[in-house]
Amino acid sequence: MSANALRQVVIVGGGTAGWMAAAGLARVFGSLLDITLVESEEIGTVGVGEATIPQIQLYNRLLGIDEDAFVRATRGSFKLGIVFDGWGAPGERYIHAFGEPGTPLGGLPFHHYWLRDRLARGERGAPDLWAYSLNAEAAFAGRFGRSPTGGFGPLGEMPYAFHFDAHLYAKFLRAYAERLGVKRIEGKVLDVTLGEPDGRVVSLRLDHDRELHGELFVDCSGFRGLLIEQALRTGYEDWSTHLPADRAGAVPCARVEPLTPWTKATADAAGWRWRIPLQHRTGNGYVFCSRFISEDEATARLLSQLDGEALGDPRPLRFVTGKRRRIWNRNVVALGLASGFMEPLESTSIHLVQSCLDKLIQYFPDRDFADAPRDRFNAEADAEYVAIRDFLVLHYTATRRDDTPFWRHCRDALPQPETLKARMELWRRAGRLPVESHDLFKPNSWLQVLVGQGIEAEGYSPLANRLEAARLSMWLADVRGLVARAREQLPDHAAFITASCRAEAA
Ligand SMILES: Cc1cc2nc3c(=O)[nH]c(=O)nc-3n(C[C@H](O)[C@H](O)[C@H](O)COP(=O)(O)OP(=O)(O)OC[C@H]3O[C@@H](n4cnc5c(N)ncnc54)[C@H](O)[C@@H]3O)c2cc1C
Incomplete structure (x- = not known):
């Protein structure tokens, strides 16, 4: 091991973010790191954050945990998407289902064929987008299964995520991390000592006259941002003009x-x-x-x-929606609510813990904390945050609601970021859904929310015209049939849980 290799990691906070960081780092680095986590039962955790997105399966795989054991321990359930009730207009409902509606044909995304059919037959004449989505059909039928198509055939997989009890999730991860040697200290951080000349965090003063030294500090202290803000004064980008909930x-x-x-x-x-x-x-x-x-x-x-x-x-x-100016500042990396918060509409916060943790592992520093990896980490994290922000803003601004001052404000006065305007323009003209490398939400997500909120595309890719009209109708009917048959093969959601991962006390 290089003499410059960093060894001591201190994590402040034992909520979802703190224990995710502890478990993930311990699993990846093993005996290369000494990891200590300090948390205060008296202060407690935020206690919310119970809905996830399918990317959490990557984290579960990283830990190598058994999914049934995890769902049982957290008294969880399965999630196929998010149902949005009354967002486009009162009484309307749509689902942002995980997974793609339909299947591409001839290299062209499915939605162009669907748009062609819809523009030809009219909104009322054509089947809606979700008749082509197995996730949507299964969700509304209350069914769930892990891989109804075995991953083969035109429907591919049925992506899913979890709902879980936040306290039980932290407890589950704590047990995992402690088994891998993470040391836990019960106590309150009272003060932070910065070193000369670069102002890095050197140590934490805890209650009962204890001192905790470290090299890399991971701030998972929640909204207060004990290290990243209170000690390092990193600054916060306030996004409440775009995302007004507080x-x-x-x-x-x-x-x-x-x-x-x-x-x-x-x-x-x-x-x-x-x-x-x-x-x-x-x-x-x-x-x-x-x-x-x-x-x-x-x-x-x-x-x-x-x-x-x-x-x-x-x-x-x-809360104030937004993010820290630098999520990694000096030798402090903020994860979870300490790094920022964009409200829970699309269940993105736990994902951001995981994705910033992944970036930290990728750009893991050594003792000299060079600028380049930190700058790269921050640039990637910023881009991901901004793309998520735009997706959230879409839900509020693409509304026809005018029944309350709040919704009139969202519809008429909430500024849309230029990046969002550019995406909407591409969609409106010809159903184009661009994708950037830092996008968490891929075209299938944008598609469902745009259509669900009533933002119409005026055209579609001319390539969709390669298929003769009668064949297009037959093919679309075939896809709907496949979806309906796959849905019927799935068990009831509660029955699936009873059979595989029912919690004892539930
Ligand atoms: C209303 C709301 C709804 C949400 N819903 C979702 C959702 O559905 N899906 C999703 O992905 N995310 C959601 N989130 C976000 C999610 O809750 C958080 O990302 C997640 O719980 C991580 O929180 P945390 O660990 O950063 O902070 P916390 O849970 O607040 O943990 C902070 C930790 O720091 C410790 N601490 C603080 N100060 C000190 C000190 N001085 N000394 C020692 N220890 C200290 C505390 O004891 C605690 O252990 C939601 C958030 C809010 C506010």
Whole structure:
């Protein structure tokens, strides 16, 4: 090992981000690193963050964990997409399903054929986009299976993610990380010592007169950003002009039937409500903009629309949408809420922990903390954050709602970033959906949200005209048939869990 190799890693915080970092680093670096995590039970964790996207399977694979054991331990359920209720207009509903609707033909993405059919037959005459999506059809039928097509045939895989209990997830990862030798310290960080001349963090002063030294510090201390902001004054890019929600209330309620394999996001007077079904309870919350509704009113709206008995009082949360100016500053890398937060509409926050952790592993520093890897890390993380931001803004601005001052504000006054405007222009003219290397959300996601929110494409790729009209109709009918047959082969979601990963106490 090189004399310059870094050895001591200190992680501050034991929420989802802290334990994901600890487990991931311990798994990848093994005995090359000494990892210590400090957390405070008295301070606690944010306690939300229970819906994920399919990329989490990459993290699970990195850890090499058994999926059934993980779902059982976290009392989780499976997720095939997010249902958006009332976003385009009141009463409308669509799903952002994982996976691609249809299948490409002759090198051309499916949606161009679908657009041709729709423009020829009209919106009412043509089957909707989701009749071609196995994820969507299975979700609405309440069904779930791991690989209904065995990964073969034109439908490919059925991508899925998880809902889980955030506390149980951190506990699960903690047990994993401790087995791999991560040391945990229970205690509060009271002060941070910076060294000369470069202002790196040298050590942390803990309660009970303890001192903790390290070389690389991973700040997973949540919104407070104990190291990245309070100690290093990194600065924050405030994105609330684009993403106006700034508060949330969260409350669990009793589980009701059926156990839906999707997260639900329902547009409401001054924001939206989430619903996350777990084996033992349902997670609920109201994300809102405090300029348009009081906390009391938001809480009342949340409680009045639960579909089961409330299991506690709603917990208020405050945030400013945006990100740190540098997610990696000096010898501190911020992960999770310490790095920024863009609101939970598309369940992206846990993914960003994972993807920044992945970048950290890729650009892992040595003791001299050279600029180049850090700059590259920051550039890639920034690009990913910005692309996600644009995708979220689309949901708010592409609306026809005008029933409340909040929605009128979103529709008429919320500025769209230039990058988003450029994408929408490409879509409107000829159904083009560009993809950048840093995009988390691929064309199939943009497609579903654009169509779901009522943004019409006026044209499609001329290549879709290569197929004769009668053959196009037959082929589209075949794809719909395949989807419907595959859906019928899937078990009921709750029955699948009972058979494979039911939690004992659930
Ligand atoms: C309303 C809301 C809904 C969300 N929903 C989703 C979702 O559905 N999907 C998703 O992917 N993400 C979601 N998120 C984000 C998700 O909750 C977080 O990304 C995730 O939980 C990680 O949080 P964290 O570990 O960064 O912070 P926290 O959970 O806040 O953990 C911070 C840790 O730092 C410790 N700490 C703080 N100060 C000190 C100190 N002085 N000394 C010692 N320890 C200290 C705390 O004890 C704690 O262990 C949501 C967030 C919010 C606010």
